[in-house]
Amino acid sequence: MRARPGCAGSRPGLTGLTIAAGGLLALLIGAAFAVLLWAIADANSATSARRASRTAIVEAGSLQQLVSDLETGQRGFVITKREEFLEPWQTAREEFPAEARRFTETATSPEQRRSAGQITRGVESLITDYSVPLVEAVRRGDSAASGLAATAEGKRRVDALRAQFDRYTVEERANLAAREDTAGVNGRRAVIAAGVGLAASTALVAAFTVFQHRAVVRPVRAAAAAAGRFADGDLGVRITPSNVAEIGTLGTSFNTMAASLQDSRTRIEESRKRLELLYEASVSVGTTLDVEQTARELAQVAVPGFADFTTVDLLAPVLRGEEVSARGSAQLRRVALAGIRQDAPLRNVGDLMAPGLSTAQVRGLKTGRAAIDVDLRTIPDSGSREPEQAARILDYGIHSLIRTPLMARGVAVGTVGFWRCRPEPFGQDDVDLAEELVAKAAVAIDNARRYTRERSTALTLQRNLLPQQVPGQTAVEVASRYLPAGPQTGVGGDWYDVIPLSGSRVALVVGDVVGHGIHASAAMGRLRSAVRTLAEVDLPPEEVITYLDDIVLHVGDSAQDEVSAADLGATCMYAVYDPVSRQCSLATAGHPLPAVLAPDGTVRVVSGDTGPPLGIGGLPFEATDLELDAGSVLALYTDGLVETRDRDFDSGLTKLCHTLARPAATLEETCDNVIGSLLRGHPADDVALLLARTHALSPEQVATWQIAADAVQVEHARKLGVGQLVEWGLEEATFITELVVSELVTNAIRYGEPPIHLRLIRDRTLICEVSDASSTTPHLRHARTFDEGGRGLLLVAALTQSWGSRQTKTGKTIWCEQALPCPMTTPH
DSSP states (O other): OOOOTTTTTTSOOHHHHHHHHHHHHHHHHHHHHHHHHHHHHHHHHHHHHHHHHHHHHHHHHHHHHHHHHHHHHHHHHHHHOOGGGHHHHHHHHHHHHHHHHHHHHTOOSHHHHHHHHHHHHHHHHIIIIIIHHHHHHHHHTOGGGGSHHHHHHHHHHHHHHHHHHHHHHHHHHHHHHHHHHHHHHHHHHHHHHHHHHHHHHHHHHHHHHHHHIIIIIHHHHHHHHHHHHHHTTOTTOOOOOOSSHHHHHHHHHHHHHHHHHHHHHHHHHHHHHHHHHHHHHHHHTTSSSOHHHHHHHHHHHTTTTTOSEEEEEEEHHHHTTOOOOTTOOOOEEEEEEEESSSOOSSOOTTOBOOSSOOHHHHHHHHHOSOEEESOGGGOTTTTSSOHHHHHHHHHHTOOEEEEEEEEETTEEEEEEEEEEOSSSOOOHHHHHHHHHHHHHHHHHHHHHHHHHHHHHHHHHHHHHHSOSSOOSOSSEEEEEEEEOOOTTTOOEEEEEEEEEOGGGOEEEEEEEEEEESHHHHHHHHHHHHHHHHHHHHTOOHHHHHHHHHHHHHHHHHHOSSSOOHHHHOEEEEEEEEETTTTEEEEEEESOOOOEEEOTTSOEEEOOSOOOOOBTOOSSOOOOEEEEOOTTOEEEEEOHHHHOBTTBOHHHHHHHHHHHHTSOOSSHHHHHHHHHHHHOOSSOSSOEEEEEEEEOOOOGGGEEEEEEOSOTTHHHHHHHHHHHHHHHHTOGGGHHHHHHHHHHHHHHHHHHSOSOEEEEEEESSEEEEEEEESOOOOOOOOOOOTTOSSSOHHHHHHHHSSEEEEEEOSSSEEEEEEEEOSSOOOOOO
8 A cells, every 4th residue: 555646735734733723722812812901901091090080080179178278268367357367378379389280280181181271270360369369458458358249259259160170070070980981891891802712712722632632642542552463463454544644644654564564474474384385295295115105195285285186196107116218108097186175076096097198288297397277267178188077177166277297307207286176276386386395295206116116126035035835844834924014114134944954854044134125135035045055064053153154254244335244234043953852953143032832831932042143253152952842832033023112122022922822723823813913013124933833753753773883784784774664664665775774884884983873764755864973074976987985875866865964963974865655644
């Protein structure tokens, strides 16, 4: 609001009004005071006139008294002839000039002065022409002086003077009364005029005071109140326009300032909301590494602060974590939809977009810039691809749209649509905000896509490296579970394995490579391969762990650009169970020891030395030996099962033991119970669980003999073996078994040291073992044509499925396996 030029001049100014009112007030007060002064002057004049009239009357009385003294003195003298009667007469003669002068001077009007002059001349004539001659005549003794004529003359003269004095006094009293009446009238008029002037002045003052209160005080108070509300933050307050120029100018200036500040605050508030939206997007979008969840977060964060509806469409390769080619023509799929209502006529999540793109979409994908349709009703091609869908959108009330391409590293991976049905359409500022908002989300979506690809690769590698099925063996019944970490963490390096060993034994392995991602999976694969290789050598558990530790150290030293298990940190536990002796020997490198569920339902945690993690080096690993009853369940696990963010390791281990003790029909059910009890939702870390229920071979399945270190005992050993096969009903295997026993016992007698033992085991295969106290490991060699020996192990290898040797605490054992003649059910 700006004041119009000349607006202030068209209204009366407060200064001009104040001057005019002051001038009028001064004029009224001056007039009143002038009348009052005139009344006072008139009263003073009337008072002076009255005083003069009274003085004139008094002087007339004095002169008349002097005439009386003259008459009285001369009459007494004429009658008595005595001189003392002339004293008053003489005094009167002497005082007459002065008295006559005062009498004349006190006359108040020309007529009175003429009368006073006549009276004075009459008195003077009386004295000169009558009284003095009469006294002189009396003194001379003239009798005529005492006669009637002289007396009558004197009386006539005195009566004439008295008549003149009476007229003079009456006239003066009449003048005095007239002056007093005039003075009273003038005084009353002056009082009335002064009262009217003062009343008018008072009325003017009151009127001006009321005017000031209404035109100045009230607006100023209102302005002060408005200023107070303005200072408190109410920028919508305004001052009512005033007819007073200065107040009107003040109000106009205040209103202009308030409007400007309100506009500024509106802009600041809009900027603040935009910054809040961007901040909310930076916090809320990309909380996970899931592409679709990130798209949903983008759609939700824009509603309702920025748009009424938000749609996110992504190219199909992005959902699979694949790279998007800049020249590709993959189809868009809707992955997110958010809005203020649920009935919007927009395509649902999961729908494929119609083939082909609209002009605005093509333009946006080519330029990488957002395209705005301020009013969809005025866009000629808004419904060219899907006219019915466009018509439903317009009928619903959606009228404004911003299409923004999702650009990741210069390649469009999808589009985002911001739709409005509110009265305010989108503007250019909204386009800039949409581009910035989508740019932030595009980074998160691309990160999620790349993570999806890496996670898929690592998970595929992880699952391919884990056992796809349990190898055939009768030592234990196993059930297992592997749960990768949640999408936010990624695939880790937890693993397990079941490895059949010689002598119906089995190796149970569980390990954990710290970290997540493809490096952890690759490190886990190398460790599993190393463990399997060492298991083939059939070393004791503590030696397997020791060699594995050396391998990790050597790989860590040789790896320059890649991440090794030593860099990530790894743990492993290796256990060997023998169903013949029911002995379990295990060694661990920093890995938690297993829990054992006894057949009677009690659960205990194995106690022993855990050793340092792999890759530390320098410290020996020790084996822990257990004797397990048949039907015992050995629970091997990784720390992700028992330790979580809200549960420590000991509490988780206690809960694991309680869950294992819960009755279950099968090991698979026990696995489900453990996973369901200890985990909720996606675990924060990888989880590997391996349950093994132990079996034991019955004494009827095992035959053991001690052979003397004498060559003649070879035939006896053959007979013992053949006899046992006949007892088992395996006559078809006697020929090969007889040759194998002969060769192995002969080698033990010739090259080994006593005591020598022969053991036959009937399991899934027929196993023949010869043990001696020598630690020398035999090896195959190719005998030359004329050599007499060196063909024994070659025959054993040719006639059996597999053969090998293993070190024992008392020496070594050479073993071989051959298939049973016919399928049979193995008793447990």
